[in-house]
Amino acid sequence: MINQLSWKVGGQQGEGIESTGEIFAIALNRLGYYLYGYRHFSSRIKGGHTNNKIRVSTTQVRSISDDLDILVAFDQETIDLNYKELHEKGVIIADAKFNPIKPEDTKASMFAVPFTELATELGTSLMKNMVAVGATCAVLNLDINVFKEVVQEIFGRKGQQVVEKNMEAIKSGFDNMQEHLGSNAELMELEKADGKKRMFMIGNDAIALGALAGGCRFMAAYPITPASDIMEYLIKKLPPVGGAVIQTEDEIAAVTMTIGANYGGVRALTASSGPGLSLKMEAIGLSGITETPLVIVDTQRGGPSTGLPTKQEQSDLMAMIYGTHGEIPKIVMAPSTVQEAFYDTAEAFNLAEEYQCPVIVLSDLQLSLGKQTVEPLDYNKVEIRRGKLVTEELPEIENKGYFKRYEVTEDGVSPRTVPGMKNGIHHVTGVEHDEQGKPSESALNRNAQMDKRFRKIENIKFDTPVYKNAPHEEADLLIVGFNSTRGAIEEAMGRLEKDGLKVNHAHIRLIYPFPSDELLPLVNSAKKIVVVENNATGQLANMMKMNVGNIEKITKMLKYDGNPFLPHEIHSRCKELV
Amino acid sequence: MSTFKDFRNSVKPNWCPGCGDFSVQAAIQRAAANVGLEPENLAVVSGIGCSGRISGYINSYGLHGIHGRSLPIATGVKMANRDLTVIASGGDGDGYAIGMSHTIHAIRRNVNITYIVMDNQIYGLTKGQTSPRSATGFKTKSTPEGSIEQAISPMEMALTAGATFVAQSFSTDLKDLTALIEAGIKHEGFSLINVFSPCVTYNKVNTYDWFKENLTKLSDVEGYDSSNKELAMQTLMKHNGLVTGLIYQDTERKSYQELLTGYSESPLVHADLTLDQAHFDKLVNEFM
Numbered sequence: 001m002i003n004q005l006s007w008k009v010g011g012q013q014g015e016g017i018e019s020t021g022e023i024f025a026i027a028l029n030r031l032g033y034y035l036y037g038y039r040h041f042s043s044r045i046k047g048g049h050t051n052n053k054i055r056v057s058t059t060q061v062r063s064i065s066d067d068l069d070i071l072v073a074f075d076q077e078t079i080d081l082n083y084k085e086l087h088e089k090g091v092i093i094a095d096a097k098f099n100p101i102k103p104e105d106t107k108a109s110m111f112a113v114p115f116t117e118l119a120t121e122l123g124t125s126l127m128k129n130m131v132a133v134g135a136t137c138a139v140l141n142l143d144i145n146v147f148k149e150v151v152q153e154i155f156g157r158k159g160q161q162v163v164e165k166n167m168e169a170i171k172s173g174f175d176n177m178q179e180h181l182g183s184n185a186e187l188m189e190l191e192k193a194d195g196k197k198r199m200f201m202i203g204n205d206a207i208a209l210g211a212l213a214g215g216c217r218f219m220a221a222y223p224i225t226p227a228s229d230i231m232e233y234l235i236k237k238l239p240p241v242g243g244a245v246i247q248t249e250d251e252i253a254a255v256t257m258t259i260g261a262n263y264g265g266v267r268a269l270t271a272s273s274g275p276g277l278s279l280k281m282e283a284i285g286l287s288g289i290t291e292t293p294l295v296i297v298d299t300q301r302g303g304p305s306t307g308l309p310t311k312q313e314q315s316d317l318m319a320m321i322y323g324t325h326g327e328i329p330k331i332v333m334a335p336s337t338v339q340e341a342f343y344d345t346a347e348a349f350n351l352a353e354e355y356q357c358p359v360i361v362l363s364d365l366q367l368s369l370g371k372q373t374v375e376p377l378d379y380n381k382v383e384i385r386r387g388k389l390v391t392e393e394l395p396e397i398e399n400k401g402y403f404k405r406y407e408v409t410e411d412g413v414s415p416r417t418v419p420g421m422k423n424g425i426h427h428v429t430g431v432e433h434d435e436q437g438k439p440s441e442s443a444l445n446r447n448a449q450m451d452k453r454f455r456k457i458e459n460i461k462f463d464t465p466v467y468k469n470a471p472h473e474e475a476d477l478l479i480v481g482f483n484s485t486r487g488a489i490e491e492a493m494g495r496l497e498k499d500g501l502k503v504n505h506a507h508i509r510l511i512y513p514f515p516s517d518e519l520l521p522l523v524n525s526a527k528k529i530v531v532v533e534n535n536a537t538g539q540l541a542n543m544m545k546m547n548v549g550n551i552e553k554i555t556k557m558l559k560y561d562g563n564p565f566l567p568h569e570i571h572s573r574c575k576e577l578v
Numbered sequence: 579m580s581t582f583k584d585f586r587n588s589v590k591p592n593w594c595p596g597c598g599d600f601s602v603q604a605a606i607q608r609a610a611a612n613v614g615l616e617p618e619n620l621a622v623v624s625g626i627g628c629s630g631r632i633s634g635y636i637n638s639y640g641l642h643g644i645h646g647r648s649l650p651i652a653t654g655v656k657m658a659n660r661d662l663t664v665i666a667s668g669g670d671g672d673g674y675a676i677g678m679s680h681t682i683h684a685i686r687r688n689v690n691i692t693y694i695v696m697d698n699q700i701y702g703l704t705k706g707q708t709s710p711r712s713a714t715g716f717k718t719k720s721t722p723e724g725s726i727e728q729a730i731s732p733m734e735m736a737l738t739a740g741a742t743f744v745a746q747s748f749s750t751d752l753k754d755l756t757a758l759i760e761a762g763i764k765h766e767g768f769s770l771i772n773v774f775s776p777c778v779t780y781n782k783v784n785t786y787d788w789f790k791e792n793l794t795k796l797s798d799v800e801g802y803d804s805s806n807k808e809l810a811m812q813t814l815m816k817h818n819g820l821v822t823g824l825i826y827q828d829t830e831r832k833s834y835q836e837l838l839t840g841y842s843e844s845p846l847v848h849a850d851l852t853l854d855q856a857h858f859d860k861l862v863n864e865f866m
Contacts, residue, residue: 260656
């Protein structure tokens with residue numbers, strides 16, 4: 001019996017590789033296993049190698065596994081590119097159609113199962129994916145009936161016959177593989193899971209659901225990988241609550257429309273990736289100086305320019321913190337799990353209204369697209385707080401003056417009215433302005449307004465700005481990361497502890513304003529610090545050096561080849577260091 | 579009920595004496611009063627440039643945004659509150675150069691807002707460079723040998739983009755301009771009103787006198803029918819675009835907000851921000 005399995009299916013893009021993984025994963029998720037799926041794909045619709053690696057476990061998993069138990073291959077390229085991940089007892093199940101060749105330097109075993117042929121016999125070669133799923137079941141000694149429900153859901157609308165044919169395809173794969181294995185084969189039987197129903201979703205789903213729960217009722221966005229799922233989800237889910245999504249002509253229209261809607265009093269969102277964020281920068285400054293709430297999601301991908309559009313990277317950090325010309329108050333948050341992505345996105349709308357500034361929810365490709373089992377989300381934890389939005393009737397304004405929308409206050413936040421409110425009329429401009437919003441270039445006013453704007457975020461209230469797993473008062477090593485590296489760091493930390501090292505882990509969830517006070521005790525009590533991040537210059541490490549000093553202790557651990565960190569990489573590098 | 583005086587504020591425009599934009603400001607104030615608006619129910623969103631300052635010179639909600647982006651901002655405002663009257667405005671550089679893409683897409687989208695372009699065929703605030711509306715041969719600081727580019731024809735462009743309301747006016751024709759803005763506000767869809775608004779400081783060619791000599795009123799064109807798109811196009815081409823009046827109106831096509839499925843009939847700004855637990859549970863279950 002095993003309590004964890006790593007399974008990968010690969011082939012040419014557009015061949016249904018994704019759906020093979022999807023069906024396999026959904027069925028196992030429903031049995032109560034925890035899953036983590038990560039897709040390797042290219043920026044094209046058809047052709048090119050793609051694979052979907054799925055980790056199955058009886059406990060929560062948040063990273064890609066180091067090795068591989070089963071590789072399902074629809075072409076030779078899949079074998080050649082991925083076989084090195086297989087451990088000694090690993091299994092390759094390949095379509096007999098392409099006469100698979102097992103590489104010489106692997107101890108894994110290989111079975112050629114006629115996926116395409118069996119599927120064609122049953123009516124259509126399209127079902128080869130189902131045959132492959134069935135063959136996998138034989139290796140796992142898994143009852144194929146667990147797929148009944150999923151197959152029914154996916155193919156039900158095409159008629160009962162299609163459902164039955166697909167189940168037959170699964171069975172044919174199962175039977176064929178069983179014959180190959182014989183009765184003495186060593187099977188990879190998974191321990192039983194707890195049978196609990198849990199959500200299985202990508203980070204982008206959680207971000208979109210979080211926006212909806214957080215009161216977002218309008219979105220404007222332009223399609224871009226890897227952020228489009230957020231728009232696509234809200235296009236389905238906003239109309240039932242009276243809201244709307246506009247797919248705009250460009251990224252600038254998306255952000256300015258979002259600013260317009262927020263100015264109009266509606267909680268509005270835009271989401272994009274690096275190239276889109278670069279285009280939105282001027283408008284982010286408008287939101288900053290006009291103190292108009294704005295929530296933007298940035299799902300980072302490989303940059304610069306078009307870069308690696310379908311690959312993991314965390315290189316937008318500095319751009320998100322400092323991006324836009326001039327200086328504005330801004331909040332940058334970085335959820336590190338799918339659950340946090342849900343709650344943080346909902347909270348972003350509160351912060352945007354309370355502090356009347358742009359709030360960037362930073363994600364990365366691995367967090368946004370990695371599909372995983374998620375513990376229940378509690379809607380009761382979502383609050384709606386609207387800050388100093390005026391709700392009561394206002395006194396009449398005399399002498400043709402304006403409402404003091406930019407009143408200099410102690411906490412820097414001014415009362416806010418929205419169009420339609422009587423006696424709340426004021427002017428909003430990206431030009432430096434006085435308390436009523438009228439353009440003003442006076443030095444005195446400039447200082448008053450600049451200071452007021454920055455005062456807003458001096459004492460920002462944010463729940464858990466740093467996620468800490470710090471069992472040691474004095475640590476040999478402090479590992480620091482942000483966004484999706486959390487899972488790999490957690491696993492590496494476990495192994496380092498087993499090696500006898502004292503390791504603390506801090507994951508930065510509020511990137512800006514930087515949570516120096518939260519982090520300092522951990523930094524000071526560690527002998528060495530490793531900052532793990534998917535970029536080439538060590539942006540988070542540099543932020544730490546700027547904010548918490550201890551420069552001599554900090555080592556950068558960088559990866560910018562487009563792939564997420566694997567636990568063993570962090571483990572071995574940290575071991576070398578200490 | 580409010581009068582045009584209620585739409586005046588205490589801010590003194592920083593436009594040059596004689597600038598055409600003063601009349602546009604007055605026409606907006608009059609039109610707003612004439613259609614029965616209260617100042618708090620009007621939002622004027624403007625771009626950057628001399629004319630972009632207009633949102634600060636009208637007693638209403640006003641947003642002076644960034645260069646070329648008045649239309650998407652105005653669209654967002656209208657999406658947030660469909661009961662507001664939303665006017666977007668700016669200059670020809672704002673709308674036909676840096677913001678041209680938004681102009682075309684706002685036209686196709688047909689959101690119920692009114693867009694007033696103060697067209698002076700030059701960049702004024704930056705002190706005299708060529709604009710996409712400058713005629714070929716037009717000499718400016720950036721085209722010392724005369725512009726070698728073709729000027730944009732915004733009215734023809736609007737027709738081909740699928741506009742449902744296209745009008746053009748001249749800033750001295752205060753009465754006609756006011757009437758067109760009123761009609762634009764009342765139009766259930768996107769209305770584009772291009773206003774020849776002379777720059778007395780930097781444009782010494784397209785002056786008040788020049789326009790008076792060269793403009794033709796559509797009301798003087800025999801048999802003109804503003805519901806006939808083909809005729810509109812022919813007339814514009816015949817007069818090199820130098821006509822004033824209502825050029826084209828399509829009263830059949832529904833506005834964007836009317837066509838949207840599920841979109842709230844009451845202003846979205848008043849929407850309930852919470853979900854009931856059963857609704858949330860249903861959303862969650864879809865991922866199981």
